[in-house]
Amino acid sequence: MPPLRSECRRLLDRGRNPFFAYGEAELFMARSDDGRVVGRIAAVDNPRHNDFHRARDGFFGQFECVDDPAVAQDLFEAAAAWLRRRGLNTMMGPVNFTTNDECGLLVDGFDAPPCVLMPYNPPHYPALLEAGGLTKAKDLLAFERDGRPYDDRIVRIADSVQWRHRLRVRSLDLRDFNAETARIKHIYDHAWQENWGFTPMTDKEFTALARRLRKIADPSLVHLAEVGDEPVGVILALPDLNQALPVAHGRLTRFGLPIGAARLARAARRIDRARCVLLGVVAEFRGRGIEAVLMRRLHEAGVTRSYRGIELSWCLEDNHAILRTITAVGATHTKTYRIYQRSL
Secondary structure, eight states, X not given: OOOOHHHHHXXXXXXXXXXXXXXXXXXXXXXXXXXOEEEEEEEEEOHHHHHHHTOOEEEEEEEEEOSOHHXXXXXXXXXXXXXXXTTOOEEEEOEESSTTSEEOEEEEOTTSOOOTTOOOOOTTXXXXXXXXXXXXXXXXXXXXXXXXXXXXXXXXXXXXXXXXXXXXXXXXXXXXXXXXXXXXXXXXXXXXXXXXXXOOOOHHHHHHHHHHHHTTOOXXXXXXXXXXXXXXXXXXXXXXXXXXXXXXXXXXXXXXXXXXXXXXXXXXXXXXXXXXXXEEEOGGGTTXXXXXXXXXXXXXXHHHTTOOEEEEEEEETTOHHHHHXXXXXXXXXXXXXXXXXXXX
16 A cells, blocks of 8 residues: 655654654664665654653554564664663654554554545564563554444434433534534543553644645535534544555556556546544543433434445543444454554
8 A cells, every 4th residue: 555655755844843842753774785675763852741651651653674584673672772862761653753653553453444534564573572671561552343224222322422411423514624623622631541552742833733634534424513603522534545556556656647646536536545643532521421412423424425435443442331332333353453562
């Protein structure tokens, strides 16, 4: 699944990626004796994470490596040495560059392609990390659900919850994009703040992400739940652009012409899968079934728009409340991603 090179450059560009307004990273590349590139890694210092969690964690990301434990070990040692010099005690990853970006190493589910904005790695990577002294910190789970109707029991529960709490559920209004972005950020900051690894995004980070996602978003797959004028929950899914990306071969332009962009636009018309990226309810409204209401609304919109399936990713392995909701609506666990850690 070749990523767009322009997106790769944007991520590494210290002038364009808002992460570099407060964080730092050092990029390392490994070459063989004959000059071939055989691996890469980024060492990452995220002070916002450490301030929020009162920790001294360092991170690594951008990891790619040939199937050679010695090369991987050299890369991990280079990243670890840089992090130690900055006074950090732990190295965690892969994280590119924050947990709000692509993160985790695929350890199970190699028989299915990655969904949009989810990472992929060859099956030999977990062994390379484990040989380098890294152990599991947390698993991130992905689930899959097809377009079959919801059980009548779930529908009745959702209807009851919506009536009881006078809940208004509506789709995204692109005409009011800036205000909608602020509403979603409000929910995001309050619904995820207790989750493992969560770090609040800066306004610039959230705005930059929203503008990127707007290019591929289907407004009918984004729903906000409101009680009165207060936004209390959100569910956000994206068309799975990865179904179309291979035709671009990583480039939107060739010879100065938008050849890749034209191919991508044509292929995007055949997208029939989506990925649920966000599902959250602010703390004071949790445990009332609002998550089920949002999932039902997303399902109805997806069926109307001819989406045949949806991936829900990622979910923390110990977020039991959301896992119960996801499995109750008939989703099945299909992939496991892992965050690793090593003491420095």
